[in-house]
Amino acid sequence: PKEIFLKDYKMPDYYFDSVSLNFSLGEENTIVCSNIFVYPRVEGISNPLVLDGKDLKLLSIKVNGKELKKEDFHLDAQHLTIVSPPSGTFSLEIVTEIYPQNNTSLEGLYKSSGNFCTQCEAEGFRKITYYQDRPDVMAKYSCRVEADKSLYPVLLSNGNLIEEGDLEGGRHYALWEDPFKKPCYLFALVAGKLVSRDDNFITRSGRKVSLRIWTPAEDLPKTVHAMYSLKAAMKWDEDVFGLEYDLDLFNIVAVPDFNMGAMENKSLNIFNSKLVLASPETATDADYAAILGVIGHEYFHNWTGNRVTCRDWFQLSLKEGLTVFRDQEFSSDMGSRTVKRIADVSRLRNYQFPQDAGPMAHPVRPHSYIKMDNFYTVTVYEKGAEVVRMYKTLLGSEGFRKGMDLYFKRHDGQAVTCEDFFASMRDANEANFQNFLLWYSQAGTPRVKVTSSYYAETNTFSLKFSQEVPPTPGQPVKEPMLIPVAVGLLDSKGKDMPITSIYHDGTLESVSTHDRPIYSTVLQFKKKEEEFVFSDIPEWPVPSILRGYSAPIRLDSDLTDDDLNFLLAHDSDEFNRWEAGQVLARKLMLSLVSDFQQNKPLNLNPKFVQGVRSILGDTSLDKEFIAKAITLPGEGEIMDMMEVADPDAVHAVRSFIKKYLASELKSEFLRLVESNRSTETYDFNHHSMARRALKNIALAYLVSLEDAEITELALHEYKSATNMTDQFAALAAIAQNPGKIRDEALSDFYTKWKNDFLVVNKWFALQAMSDIPGNVENVKSLINHPAFDIRNPNKVYSLIGGFCGSPVNLHAKDGSGYKFLGEIVVQLDKINPQVASRIVSAFSRWRRYDETRQSLAKAQLEMIMSANGLSENVFEIASKSLS
Ligand code: B3K
Ligand code: ZN
Numbered sequence: 001p002k003e004i005f006l007k008d009y010k011m012p013d014y015y016f017d018s019v020s021l022n023f024s025l026g027e028e029n030t031i032v033c034s035n036i037f038v039y040p041r042v043e044g045i046s047n048p049l050v051l052d053g054k055d056l057k058l059l060s061i062k063v064n065g066k067e068l069k070k071e072d073f074h075l076d077a078q079h080l081t082i083v084s085p086p087s088g089t090f091s092l093e094i095v096t097e098i099y100p101q102n103n104t105s106l107e108g109l110y111k112s113s114g115n116f117c118t119q120c121e122a123e124g125f126r127k128i129t130y131y132q133d134r135p136d137v138m139a140k141y142s143c144r145v146e147a148d149k150s151l152y153p154v155l156l157s158n159g160n161l162i163e164e165g166d167l168e169g170g171r172h173y174a175l176w177e178d179p180f181k182k183p184c185y186l187f188a189l190v191a192g193k194l195v196s197r198d199d200n201f202i203t204r205s206g207r208k209v210s211l212r213i214w215t216p217a218e219d220l221p222k223t224v225h226a227m228y229s230l231k232a233a234m235k236w237d238e239d240v241f242g243l244e245y246d247l248d249l250f251n252i253v254a255v256p257d258f259n260m261g262a263m264e265n266k267s268l269n270i271f272n273s274k275l276v277l278a279s280p281e282t283a284t285d286a287d288y289a290a291i292l293g294v295i296g297h298e299y300f301h302n303w304t305g306n307r308v309t310c311r312d313w314f315q316l317s318l319k320e321g322l323t324v325f326r327d328q329e330f331s332s333d334m335g336s337r338t339v340k341r342i343a344d345v346s347r348l349r350n351y352q353f354p355q356d357a358g359p360m361a362h363p364v365r366p367h368s369y370i371k372m373d374n375f376y377t378v379t380v381y382e383k384g385a386e387v388v389r390m391y392k393t394l395l396g397s398e399g400f401r402k403g404m405d406l407y408f409k410r411h412d413g414q415a416v417t418c419e420d421f422f423a424s425m426r427d428a429n430e431a432n433f434q435n436f437l438l439w440y441s442q443a444g445t446p447r448v449k450v451t452s453s454y455y456a457e458t459n460t461f462s463l464k465f466s467q468e469v470p471p472t473p474g475q476p477v478k479e480p481m482l483i484p485v486a487v488g489l490l491d492s493k494g495k496d497m498p499i500t501s502i503y504h505d506g507t508l509e510s511v512s513t514h515d516r517p518i519y520s521t522v523l524q525f526k527k528k529e530e531e532f533v534f535s536d537i538p539e540w541p542v543p544s545i546l547r548g549y550s551a552p553i554r555l556d557s558d559l560t561d562d563d564l565n566f567l568l569a570h571d572s573d574e575f576n577r578w579e580a581g582q583v584l585a586r587k588l589m590l591s592l593v594s595d596f597q598q599n600k601p602l603n604l605n606p607k608f609v610q611g612v613r614s615i616l617g618d619t620s621l622d623k624e625f626i627a628k629a630i631t632l633p634g635e636g637e638i639m640d641m642m643e644v645a646d647p648d649a650v651h652a653v654r655s656f657i658k659k660y661l662a663s664e665l666k667s668e669f670l671r672l673v674e675s676n677r678s679t680e681t682y683d684f685n686h687h688s689m690a691r692r693a694l695k696n697i698a699l700a701y702l703v704s705l706e707d708a709e710i711t712e713l714a715l716h717e718y719k720s721a722t723n724m725t726d727q728f729a730a731l732a733a734i735a736q737n738p739g740k741i742r743d744e745a746l747s748d749f750y751t752k753w754k755n756d757f758l759v760v761n762k763w764f765a766l767q768a769m770s771d772i773p774g775n776v777e778n779v780k781s782l783i784n785h786p787a788f789d790i791r792n793p794n795k796v797y798s799l800i801g802g803f804c805g806s807p808v809n810l811h812a813k814d815g816s817g818y819k820f821l822g823e824i825v826v827q828l829d830k831i832n833p834q835v836a837s838r839i840v841s842a843f844s845r846w847r848r849y850d851e852t853r854q855s856l857a858k859a860q861l862e863m864i865m866s867a868n869g870l871s872e873n874v875f876e877i878a879s880k881s882l883s
Contacts, residue, residue, distance in 0.1 A: 001872045005368045006314040012132055013047045014038050014085070016139040021129070023109075025116055025147040025191055029097050030109065031059070034129045036092040036139070038085070049082040051130035052123070055098070055108075058130070062093040080130040096129050103127070104791055104831045112257035113216070115192025116152065117270055119263055122313055122372040125184035135183040135310045136415040145191060146173040152191040154214065156251055158182070158266045178266055180246070181413060183309055188265030190214070190253045197223045201234050203244045209234075213276065214253040222277040225288055225684065226252065229295035236296070236330050241404060243303045252276065252295070256757065259793050259834045260376070261294050264301035271298070274758055274794055280682030282759050284725040285689045292334060292684075297327035308408065311415045313372045317364045317440070318418050320376075321384020325392075328385060335686045338574040339624045345549045345575075348386065350634045352378040353554070356445045357640065358845045359881050361472035365418050365440040370876040373834050379443070386552035387439045391425050393484045393522055393550050394433075402428040435482040435526045443472040446481060446553045448525070454540040460503075461489065461537040463545070466529045467553075473880070480528045486550040486573075488520040489534065489541035494570025496520070497541055503533040520547055520573070542566050547573040561587075565611060574625065581615070581629050584608065589638050592653040597646065602653065604660045612661055616668045623676070624690035627697045632657060635807050645848040647807040651771060655704065662701040672698035673713065682723040689725075696729035703733040711741055718745060728762060738772050760787050761798040768802030775809045776816045783824075790828065793835050800824055804842040811849060815856035818843070822860030825874065826867045833871030840864065840874050844881040858882070 015038070022033040038049070058075060061068045064086065074081040082092075103110035108127025109118050118128070126133040143157040149172040155164070159178030166172045196212040197220055203209060211230055213223045230252065237243045251268045258272035275294045278287055304326060305319035332340040355361060355378055362375065364384045369375050392400040403425035411420060418440050426433050446469045453462045465485070469478035489497045498517035501510045512518035523532050542563050546555050559567075567580035585608075592602055615621065615629050632654055639645035662669060676695035678688070699717060702710045714733045721727035727749075734745045746767065753759035764787075768779050782788060782799055789795055803817070804810050810817040821842060828836035846857035864870070864878050 001370045001875055003368050003370050006312070006366070009312050009314070011041060012134065012137055013042075013045055014040055014049050014132070016132065016137055017089075018140045018142075020142045020144070021187075022144045023146065023189060025100075025145065025152065027101065028099075030100055030116075031095065031097055032129045033093065033095045034131070036094075036131075037089065038092050039089040040087070044087055046084050046087045049085045049092075050132075051080045051082075051094075052078065052126035052133040053080050053096070053130040054078060054126050056127070056130065057097040059095040059097055060093075061095075061130075062091075064090050065093070094130050098128065105834065106257055106259050106793065106832060107834065109189065110257075112255040114151075115190065115194065115255065116147075117190045117192075117253065117255050118188050118265075119259065119270065120187050120265075121185040121263060122376075123185075125187060128187075131184055133184055134312065135185060136312060138181040138183050138309070138413075138415060140178065140181055141187060142175065142177040143187075143189065144173060144175045145189060146171055147191050152193070154190070154192060154194045156188075156190040156214070156253065156268055158186070158188055158268050159247065160249060180266060180307070182266050182306065183415065186264070186266045186306055186309075188263070188268040188270055190268065190270065193217075194253065195220055196251075197227055199227050199231065201231055201245070201250075203234070204238050205244060207244070207248070209245050209247070210249050212249070212251050214251065215273070215277065219254065219273070219277050222279045222282070223254075225278045225283075226254075226276045226291055226295055229292040230299060232292070232334060233296040233299040233330060236333065237300060237303070237326075240329070240333070241303070241326075241401070243408075245302065246307070250299075252298075256794070257792055259832070262298045264298040264305055266302070266306050269298045271295075272794065274761075277758060280723040282724050282753075282756055284728055284762075285684070285692060287724075288684045289331065289335070289689075293327045293331045296330040297323055300326045300330070303408065307413065308411045309415045311417050313369070313375070314365055314367075315417050316372075316375060317380045317384035317387070318416065318421055320381050321364060321386075322388050322421070324381050324385035325388040328389075336622060336624060336690075338578070339622070339628060339686075339690075341548060341575050342578050342625075342628045344382070344385075346634070348378070348382050348552060349640075350636050352382050352552075353445050354636060354640050354845060355379055356383070356443060356472070357470070359473060359847075359883065360841070360844050360877065361443040363441050363443045367441075367474070371837070371872045373873055374837055374876050383552055390436075390439070390484050390551060393486065393548075394482075394524070395425065395429050395431060399429045399431070400425070433482065435480060438479055438481040442469055442478050442481065443475055444470045444478065446483065446551075447556065448483065448485075448553045449556045450545060451558045452543055454537070456540075459535065459537050461534045461541055461543075462531055463487070463523075463534075463543060464529070464531045465523075465525050467525070473883075480526060482524060482526040483551045483553060485523045485525050485545060486520060486547035487523055487532075488544040488547055488571075488573060489537065490544060490566070490570060491541060492539060494566065496572050497537065499534060500536045501534075503535065504531070508535070522550065544571045544573055544576045546576070546579075548575045549579070559583075561607070565607070568611060569614070578625070578629050581611070582633055584611070586633050586638065586641065589633065589650070589653055589657070590641060592656070593638065593642070593646065593649045596649045596652055602656050604657060609661065609664050613665055613668065616665065616672065622690060623694040624686070627690070627693040630661075630697060630701075639807065639848065644850055645845075646850070647811040648813075651808045655771075658701060659704040662704050666702065666705070669698040669702050670713075673702070673717070678722060678726060682725075692725050692729075696726065696733075699729065699733045700736070703736050706737050711737070715741070715745070724759070728766075732766055735766055735770065754787065757787070758794075761794050764788065764795065765798040765802035768799045769805045771806055771808050773808070774812075774816075775806065776803070776812065776820050779803050779809075780820060791831055793832065796828065796835055796839070800828075800839055804839070810842065811853055813852060815853075815859075818853075818857050818860045822863050825864055829867070829871050829874050830869070833873040836871065837873035837877050840877050840881075844877065846881065 017037040020035045024031040100109040101111050107124040145155040155174035157176035159176050162177045163175040194214040195217045196214045199211045201209045247267050254271050254273040254276035256273045261275050262271040300323050304322045310318050406428040407424035446467050449466045451464050491497050496519035499511045499521050564580045564584050571577045635650045638650045676691040718730035735742050825840045861878050
């Protein structure tokens with residue numbers, strides 16, 4: 001397999017001005033005619049024109065209306081090369097035959113539940129027709145779709161519907177035209193038996209936009225929340241970024257077979273059904289929140305991704321990091337900002353940090369790839385979003401908005417790079433962003449150390465920082481980067497002190513005055529070591545550092561447990577209140593892990609129990625915040641901090657703490673369950689979600705007591721639940737403890753929901769993630785369950801992906817988890833390489849474990865590497881993991 005490098009980027013020799021496509025969809029095959037108007041980038045050249053193509057049967061090729069002779073073109077498995085095209089502009093007409101009904105990769109044109117649909121990003125368009133499949137070739141598209149009318153009554157593509165009509169033989173057609181230039185990865189086509197929920201939105205300039213959400217008829221009632229989310233997103237983008245929708249029609253289609261979450265095709269977003277369909281009875285609060293976020297995300301791409309797109313795939317974070325940042329802000333504004341920030345930071349810590357510290361570590365803008373699909377990662381998305389957030393932290397809301405405005409003014413209609421975004425932010429604000437671009441090119445999570453000192457004689461307080469970016473594959477040595485550190489100082493009563501001036505780098509900078517006090521400031525830390533000295537500080541403060549998690553780093557401070565408890569109780573920055581609790585919990589868990597490994601008895605520090613007790617009883621706190629604050633750091637997060645990851649010890653310790661807290665705080669937890677039951681009908685609003693979150697985590701704690709009375713309680717919650725959030729949480733609680741009651745509840749749930757595939761997927765995931773010893777056998781038998789289908793990505797992610805989410809079973813010492821996973825990857829790879837590649841990533845951190853586990857995992861990776869016909873997708877992950 002060939003590795004592609006950013007440094008080798010070259011502009012194309014030819015551009016495409018317009019493309020007209022004609023699809024004749026059939027049961028046996030599909031015929032695609034494409035008519036392209038080509039022009040050279042530089043006049044007079046006649047270099048070969050190389051088109052990408054995969055799994056296509058070429059039927060004919062014409063240049064300026066004349067069929068090309070055999071010697072005028074080359075054909076290989078990946079390309080069609082026109083040896084010497086005419087100089088100047090010319091037309092290119094290509095006819096290909098494809099077989100969507102056999103396409104199990106779900107890339108290009110394929111069938112899902114009898115309907116046709118497409119997925120072109122990143123390089124799927126080449127499985128539809130020969131084309132320059134790269135994002136810097138932008139053209140205007142028209143698309144004519146023709147199909148059997150009774151089987152495929154609805155025919156959709158991008159842009160506006162220009163014409164439709166009936167044809168002979170029970171067929172019909174529709175002609176679509178998209179007035180905006182776009183790269184081919186944004187092309188989409190859907191044909192099938194679908195109905196739509198219709199609504200409309202009036203933009204702030206008065207344009208009336210028709211909104212349609214398409215699903216099979218039986219699912220239509222479940223699209224209310226998706227429509228609400230879409231309208232909220234349209235309004236929010238106008239209010240916050242001044243960005244309006246630009247066409248008269250916006251379509252969303254929900255399909256059950258989809259490799260990822262959703263796709264932002266121009267005016268025809270295609271979604272995994274999981275991220276569209278919801279009803280109170282079948283979807284949880286987490287599903288509702290995910291739908292809001294992803295509908296927003298895909299809609300926001302219309303400007304950040306579609307109107308301004310990427311020059312090449314290395315720039316992916318230009319659109320993804322920015323759009324994730326936008327959807328995070330949208331969700332924050334629609335719910336609780338603190339709770340959303342906590343959820344996003346936890347995700348970063350649990351998934352991105354490990355990636356950044358492992359063999360697949362790559363910068364936000366990767367330097368190379370074998371298969372681009374492998375780089376739709378938490379680093380490009382989530383760390384990329386943190387990079388965008390740092391611009392806002394450095395520039396403030398207004399400065400950030402000015403930068404965004406300039407970005408659109410300069411680049412609307414273009415395919416650009418991360419430097420272009422950076423330059424817009426810098427130029428709009430005349431900012432000095434020294435070292436900031438390193439965030440795009442250096443992989444690895446920076447480790448920042450901070451020590452504090454107080455000088456009573458001078459009333460000054462000093463924070464001394466040092467930074468270290470760890471080595472990552474291909475990048476042994478790193479430079480210091482610009483790290484924005486938001487800081488506040490708490491006095492002995494827990495109140496923020498005014499920050500008046502800071503001495504730094506030989507100058508005294510005034511921050512605020514007496515009549516306009518400022519209580520939080522952003523330090524720009526950009527050298528290996530730097531000191532910031534705060535003046536007019538009358539007493540030794542407790543510093544609140546990295547407020548709101550102002551940079552994606554690991555922070556080690558010299559704060560004592562007393563300081564952390566103080567911050568937990570008083571910090572005006574709610575994120576840092578939560579963080580203080582997490583730092584305490586991480587320390588505690590690590591020290592208990594070491595006790596466990598030395599066979600010492602486990603004892604929980606009474607101060608920790610007291611801390612949890614006071615949070616539970618603090619009525620001034622938001623209930624969802626409480627739920628987050630009493631959630632212990634994940635097992636992955638703790639293993640990530642160990643020299644040699646020990647899944648058994650970490651699991652034992654986490655379970656011990658849960659059980660200990662449950663027994664000490666039993667009456668508090670019981671009271672929380674009782675006082676937070678759902679009273680009214682289901683509503684997706686922060687207040688009621690927060691009640692459910694708190695009640696359900698209390699129940700989860702209680703069942704760890706394995707007490708008959710509590711099991712009764714959980715069964716009661718399960719039976720009396722009036723929505724899926726409560727019902728599923730109760731089932732999960734019951735399923736924590738093996739036995740007859742568990743088996744009966746699981747089977748009752750399946751019987752209830754067997755006709756709803758999205759709910760059945762939850763049922764698969766719940767069992768797959770179970771930490772019951774030897775669970776691999778149960779998962780193996782579920783593979784043969786009639787509701788499982790290895791060709792459906794959602795089912796694979798629920799069952800196999802779910803299993804990877806249970807460290808004790810995945811890393812079982814007898815190697816049973818690894819062996820199961822290895823065999824599945826080889827089987828999956830033949831069906832769907834993108835999905836197989838996501839699953840094989842579970843092996844990537846095998847070096848973090850003890851020698852026995854290492855050799856067992858390594859053997860599976862080697863077995864995978866030796867499989868016949870291995871895809872480039874799996875090859876890249878498996879080989880990088882081994883190297
Ligand atoms: N842009 C798509 C991701 C496409 C993934 C291709 N393997 C979804 C999104 O981020 O909005
Ligand atoms: Zn996206």
